[in-house]
Amino acid sequence: MAAKKKVNDHPSLDIVSSHGVELTGKKIVLCVAGSVAAYKAIELARLLMRHGADVTCVASGAVTKLIQPDYFKWATGNDVITKLTGKLEHIKLADYNQSDLVIVYPATANTLGKLANGIDDTPISTVLTVGFGSKIPILMCLAMHESMYDNSAVKKNIEFLKNKIQFLSPQMIEGKAKAPEPEDVLDFVLKKFGFSSTLQNKKVLMTAGPTIEYIDPVRVITNLSSGKTGVLLASELISAGAKVTLIYGPGNEEPPKGAKIINVTTNKEMLDATKKELKKKYDIVIMAAAASDYTPEKPTKSKIKSNKKALTIRLKKAPKIIDQVKKSQKNTILVGFKAETNLSKSALIKSAKTKLKESNADIIIANDIGTKYQKNPNNNQIIIVDEKNTITSGWKKKEKIVKIIRKEIEKKIR
Template sequence: MSKLVVKKIKKKDHPSLDIVTSKGVELIGKKIVLCVAGSVAAYKAIELARLLMRHGADVTCVTSNAVTKLIQPDYFKWATGNEVITKLTGELEHIRLADYKQSDLVIVYPATANTLGKLANGIDDTPVSTVLTVGFGSKIPILMCLAMHESMYDNLAVKKNIEFLKNKIQFVNPQMVEGKAKAPEPEDVLEIVLKKFGFSSVLKNKKILITAGPTLEYIDPVRVITNISSGKTGVLLASELISAGAKVTIVYGPGNQKPSKGAKVINVTTSKEMFDITKKELKKKFDVVIMAAAASDYTPESVSKSKIKSDKKCLTIRLKKVPKIIEQVKKLQKDTLLVGFKAESNITKSALIKSAQKKMKDVNADIMIANDIGSKYQKNPDRNQILIIDNNKIKSSGWKQKEKIVKLIRKEIEQKLK
């Protein structure tokens, strides 16, 4: 008797997702809710969804009942690869999509006078208006692209609603054509979205190499010497530069942060691996090299092939200095923009500046990021205070979340590349 063999079939991604990142990775990892209101311009929402996806976004459409009379929901599912929200159920779709930090952006395209009025007055009697009410309350950014007859656009009640919302959400100006305030073109909305997430014409297509995270130096097969670097600054910086349009390669030690989507990630463990891989990558041309890793300065002279017995009262381990990766960068690529990091602990600001300036000169860096990782930093490692040193200019960030710190570093890099 033959055996019945049952194979588990892996669920495949929707075929429409093949276009994701085909034009860029600026929006990778970004969840965008596309609310489509009942206007004849709704057909253009298909094109907008596809444009956003081609730059990496994950798009979910929410439609009003009026839209489904113009366009079948399956068309939106075909376009995005995601289920279309046409009604609210026990699945709590409005919470899943628009509650705190559930999505990165809500776009209303096209936005009718009716939808505008409901948001301005807290009315939520359709899937679109309810998603908007939740998103408005949870402070998810909302981008509203108005489309209606010019006479409606000039209506005092409509203008009052726009006035009430103008400093709370972002409007995209309609095109005034043939007596109508027509929805902006999808390409124009895409450009606004890209800029909203940090796109930069200066950084577009720039090739950037980043090292990040700690390294592990083995004493025996199970014991290591390391440091407490999380790799967070390097990973956040990679994400920031990807959103700006750069092509990022990250050589990443064993940090506890998830590497940035959209980056080429090369995982390493030891300082030797990081050194060798970085040197190998530098055979390619990079516009910017950022040495953010907390690579070990020393490694054991010899590594025990077997686990060292734990019965000894005292153990002596001899360490040797490892080569500095940053010292090789300008030797291999003299024209690259080199950004170095210098960390000290519990020293004065003047001593930190002096130390960073010396390192900057020794390695021929263009920008040096200095910070004190002593006791004050250890109390809350998600915050940092850096000094950005550029020749004789010194800028202090003040204590900020690392998400804001990397934006300052990115701006400094942009200024140098202009």
């Protein structure tokens, strides 16, 4: 999940993760060499940021004659490197584990030749030399006239580097090897960092978080669900290319950027929101919320006086939201969750299989939230049950758990 924007952050960082969180936590160095295609580097930087990346630009002297460095500062929110100083910018950017990827966009024949021959007489060539030595992945997006691209020296440099760095093929248009479009570079980068074409553009409806049921205007019945697993799973699916709508109860976790968020409070509000959304077509529906099983039969409109020695509250069964899904959309992939406390593994599996049948679900994620879980709720152990298989995850951090769930959902799509 993307970090909250700090008060002193650059205003341009407002766009970070607005389209997805695939690149959250990834530091990308964008080296902009002296080509007229340099203006497209600004669009590329913004696309990478919209998917969560932290982008720092290194601009060549030729580029600064075409585009003022402040433009790159505006685009990324980070200082632009136009010269190397005693701050050792090349080391901070490209030494071991300092960045996740170096992109050269556009990449000229000159820049290519310097990297291939160990020449580092400019900020870009020095950053590339350091990154090449520290084995930071380098993606080079060539742009030049076709005759330059066909030059035997250029071809020799490409041949030398092709198994050491990555190239994104240029577009051969009007006698020029034009730089790939920014969207094509983004797609390449997303795939490099685990983008899932299986889930690309799949429409996912999720519920997550607890619900609260009012006894009176100030007193409620609820549960201890934080919403963390649901939020992490939503983020994981967004990162894989899915379009997620999240119906979210009052959980403690901040919902992920890139999802459509529908905030609800009570079981009835969650049920009504789910029914409304199911009027639209969804490929996958995931019921991860800890919705209340019971709700007060007659909540009072005014605060109950505290002078009573005893109080009886009558509860009624709340509707099971998961039972509504297949009635509305027969062909959607339905994933449900089943929480129990202090059961044996066989009893938990039996409970999950019962729910699988009752709800007509495709997958049930069962877990025991009893004594062991409550000691460290950041970890969990799940059992994934479908009609044919039972898979146990073992105890893992929830960040790992949601990746396992994602893989099982992907299997149902294939």
